Amino acid sequence: MRLSQRAILSFLEQCHTMTHIKQFQSLLTVSGTISDPFIASKVITICAISDFGNLSHAFQLFRYLPCQNTVIWNTMIRGFVERDEPTTALSLYTRMLDNGYLPNNYTFSFLLRACVKLSALSTGIMLHAHVIKMCWESYDFVKNGLIHMYACCNVIDAARKLFDLSTNRDVITWTALINGYAKLGQVIVARELFDEMPEKNSVSWSAMINGYAQSGLFREALELFNDMLASGCRPTQAGIVGALTACAFLGALDQGRWIHAYVDRNKMVLDTILGTALIDMYAKCGCIETARSVFNEMPIRDVFAFTSLISGLANHDQSASAIELFEKMQPEGVAPNEVTYICVLNACSRMGLVDKGLKIFKSMREAYGLEPGVQHYGCLVDLLGRAGMVEEAKNVMRKMPMEPDSYVLGALLNACRMHGEVELAKETLKFLIKQNLDHGGAYTLLSNMFAAAKQWEDVAKIRTGMQEKNVRKVPGCSLIEVNGVVCEFVSGDYTHVLMEEITLALLEMEKHLKSVCLDDDDVMINKLN
Structure with a gap:
């Protein structure tokens, strides 16, 4: 017995599980109603797009349908895009053309979303050519899809040209272009567009x-x-x-x-x-x-949630809790990423857990197939350096498979400061300068080390070098919230001038005291310091 379309649609609206769908599909198959493209498209839509659907089942049904049409192909393409399988969606479009089915405006709106997900600019340009050839460019959602695709692929000029040529801009058109400018950091242009929006x-x-x-x-x-x-x-x-x-x-x-x-x-x-x-x-x-x-309230916790809390715990001197949370990830089926390892290695460094940190560092490659990056080596240098193992930290830096950056060298400099390794600090600063990574913080740290060692001439050289190279220490910045209003305070960058004057004054005083041959000049200098 063949059911009417109205009855079939009524039954489909009452299906809320895949079990119901499969049972009803069997009835449609036996009655031969499944051969109706309209009914088949409704069944495939529920299977491919609904929350309880099964895309694999939808595709199997689609493959064996005795009749297909553009609407059904569109539904399958949309399903793969929405289920984060954009590559399959684009592949299905190629098969659609090979089988003699022509796309319509809805087809391109789904395909352009797939290009955005893949950042596939070349494919997007090809689709744009198809849009023009088939005269679908006047449709709003196709035009919006093209603007969004170009904007997301950082071709903002093409997106802006399409926007300027558009005669019927809606809120989606404006938002697509604003998104593109914002993504590129051109927030002034984005804000100008935002303020111009009619709605x-x-x-x-x-x-x-x-x-x-x-x-x-x-x-x-x-x-x-x-x-x-x-x-x-x-x-x-x-x-x-x-x-x-x-x-x-x-x-x-x-x-x-x-x-x-x-x-x-x-x-x-x-x-x-x-x-x-x-x-x-x-x-x-x-x-x-x-x-x-x-x-703890989150029903599902992914690697980003774990990483965020591990970082927070480490920064609040709860490194033991951070490491404990890291060890709970694997039992919950969550694999750490590169950022997670940076956070947990920092936690080990703060607690001085050298053996634990080395074991965790080793597990990156062995347990998860992650190759340590320069920041992970920086964490390892910091871990060893804080524990007083400065020579081992230096060896780690020398054996790195990549050039050390300012983070790694900064960690080694900090270890030198903590343990009074002045000569190694000099060597490290020379390497920083050679790699064009020198900055105010490194110079200031080395200057403070020389000052702590009473090497005033070296302090003067560092400060004079900073002035000659126009190197400035980044001024401090503080934020405070008062009655819901955030106030920002930035200190003036005058520290280098004052320190230079004090250093030179101390140097002149030391020379003067030596010239008058005071017996207890060291005591006097210590008091002045």
Whole structure:
């Protein structure tokens, strides 16, 4: 008995599991109704796109359908894109053309999303040519897809040209271009476009907020987030994550707590992205126990959530807890990444756990197939250097498979400072200069070492060299939140001038005391120091 289309659609709406779908599919197969392209497309859509669907089952059904059409091909392409299999989606498009089916405007909107996921600019350009050849470029979602594709592939000029040629710009068109400029760090241009938008939605607000946050303009990101709330627009998860990132770097704890309360009040799902942002915010604002509570509340915890909490624990002198959490990752089926290893190696370094740190470093390659990078070697140098094993730290640096960077050399310099290895510090600074990695911090650290060793002539040379090379110590910066307002204080960079004057004065005084042959000049100098 063949069922009417209305009855079939009614039955399909009541299917909420794959078991129901398979049972109903059997009935459609026996009755021969599955050969109807309209009915087949509805079944495939549920299997490929719904939350409870099974893409593999949808593909098997698609392969053996006696009749296919463009709508069914589009559904399968969309399914692979939405299930994060963009390569398969693009491959399916090639098969679609080979089988004689022509794409429509919906086909290109899905394919361009696949190109974005893969950053496949050359494929995107090819699809653009197909769009022009088949006269689909006038459709809004195809045009928006092209702008988004070019913007995400960093070809902002092409995206802007398409935008300028567009006569029917909607909020998606504007947001796509704003996203592109923000991604490239051109936040001034992005903000100009944002202010020109005739209509804004939560996605466009979130794009601009995240653009500011990604460019390090955290105060601007937080101000814009507050403007969005004042406008009555409800923030998306992306906007909330951007605002939490700004709170983390500004130390705006009160604002971060308010956002957390907003999340709870609106019953937003504490997924891995939002949960990790909250953990990072609380950890950087000094509330490590609250960060731990958020972590424990998360239903699913991925490597980013683990890494964020491990980093926070290590930075709050809870290195033992950080290492313990790292060891819980494998039993939970979560593999650490390169950043996780940097955080846990730092925790070992702070506690002086040399053997533990060496074992963890070794497990990178042996347990997870991760090749240590320059920062991991820097952590190892720091671990050994802090423990007084300066010679071993130097050997690690010499045997590195890559050139040491300022992080590695800085770790060795710090070890020299801690253990009074002045000669090795001189050698390290020479290497820094040779590699063009010298900066104010390295010069200042070496100068302080010379001062501690009463080598005033060397101090004067360092300070004079800094002045000749126009090397300046980066001025200190402090942030404080008062009544929900974040205030920033930056110290003037005058330290080098004062230190140079003091150093030269001490040097002249020492020469004068020696010239008058005072018997107890060393005592006198010590008192003056």
